Amino acid sequence: MKILRRIKHHGTVGPLKVFIRICKNIYFKWRCRNAPVYNNPTPSELLMIEESIRELGIVIHDYTPSAEELRKFKLEGWFPLDYHGGQSSGVWDEKLLEHWLSKKLLGLEHYTPNDIFIDVAACTSPWASLLRERLSLSSFAIDLDNNNPAYRNLDYYRIENATKTSFESESVSGCSLHCAYEMFMKDDDKRLIPEAARILKPGGKMIILPLYMHTHYCSYATPEYFDKGYSDPAAKEYVRIDYMGVPSSRKYNAEQLKERVLDPITEAGMMYRLYVLRNKSEFGENIYCHFILEIEK
DSSP: OHHHHHHHHHOSHHHHHHHHHHHHHHHHHHHTTTSOBOOOOOHHHHHHHHHHHHHTTOOEEEEOOOHHHHHHHHHTTOSOTTGGGOTTSSOHHHHHHHHHHHHHHHTGGGOOTTSEEEEETOTTOOHHHHHHHHHOOEEEEEESOOOOTTTTTOTTEEEOOTTSOSSOTTOEEEEEEESOGGGOOTTHHHHHHHHHHHHEEEEEEEEEESOOBOSSSEEEEOTTTTTSSOSOTTSEEEEOOSSOOOSOEEEBOHHHHIIIIIHHHHHTTOEEEEEEESOGGGGOSSOOOOEEEEEEO
């Protein structure tokens, strides 16, 4: 009946596209029926990962920000109620937490209008626009595409590769990546580091959260991209079948984190602090942010 109503209202083109997409998704999932399925690290595995990081001589800093401060941030109503599917989506608390944490770690409330902030790999996020409205910041959003009609014509929402931006050297006070760094394919995760060193002012920071880790170097792709060469050949590739649209999502182990990210940071003349969020249970439902990386020039 639903299909018939759509045909009556839109004609056959819209429902036909939906039908074709459903058929394709069924086929892609069937094609991956025997592929290894991705699972997030368990709490005990996260502790194992922490220990493997320490064994490489890397310091982990415990981080316990105030849940009351986050509650006040939520009451200020920064994000529209339909953001990331709204409050019933299962990720509402996580997404607000991520933006509040990066805001706090960067100290955005202390920025002046002359301080440039970049929301890196922003996708359709309203964050850059909200910071301009609420804090009068010179905030920008960059991504490889801009699919949000509300921001497409704004000059501060730019289609750019984060590994080679148009920002002048030593012009940027802060950057953040929210659930984004893991999507940097091939060697773009490594290429981001020297670009950050170029554009950040002395004392400027980049925040990456969550920094996704696992017990072994791996990645996942959704069914339509699985086994198509999007993941690093050195990473074990899994499939994630609960949604679509992800070519590759990278998860470091301790050794690859050091080799691909931390060592290049110090080689570029910058510093880093690796945090672990210790009070996740205080921040709402389904909080999965665990590791946070702060990079400072």
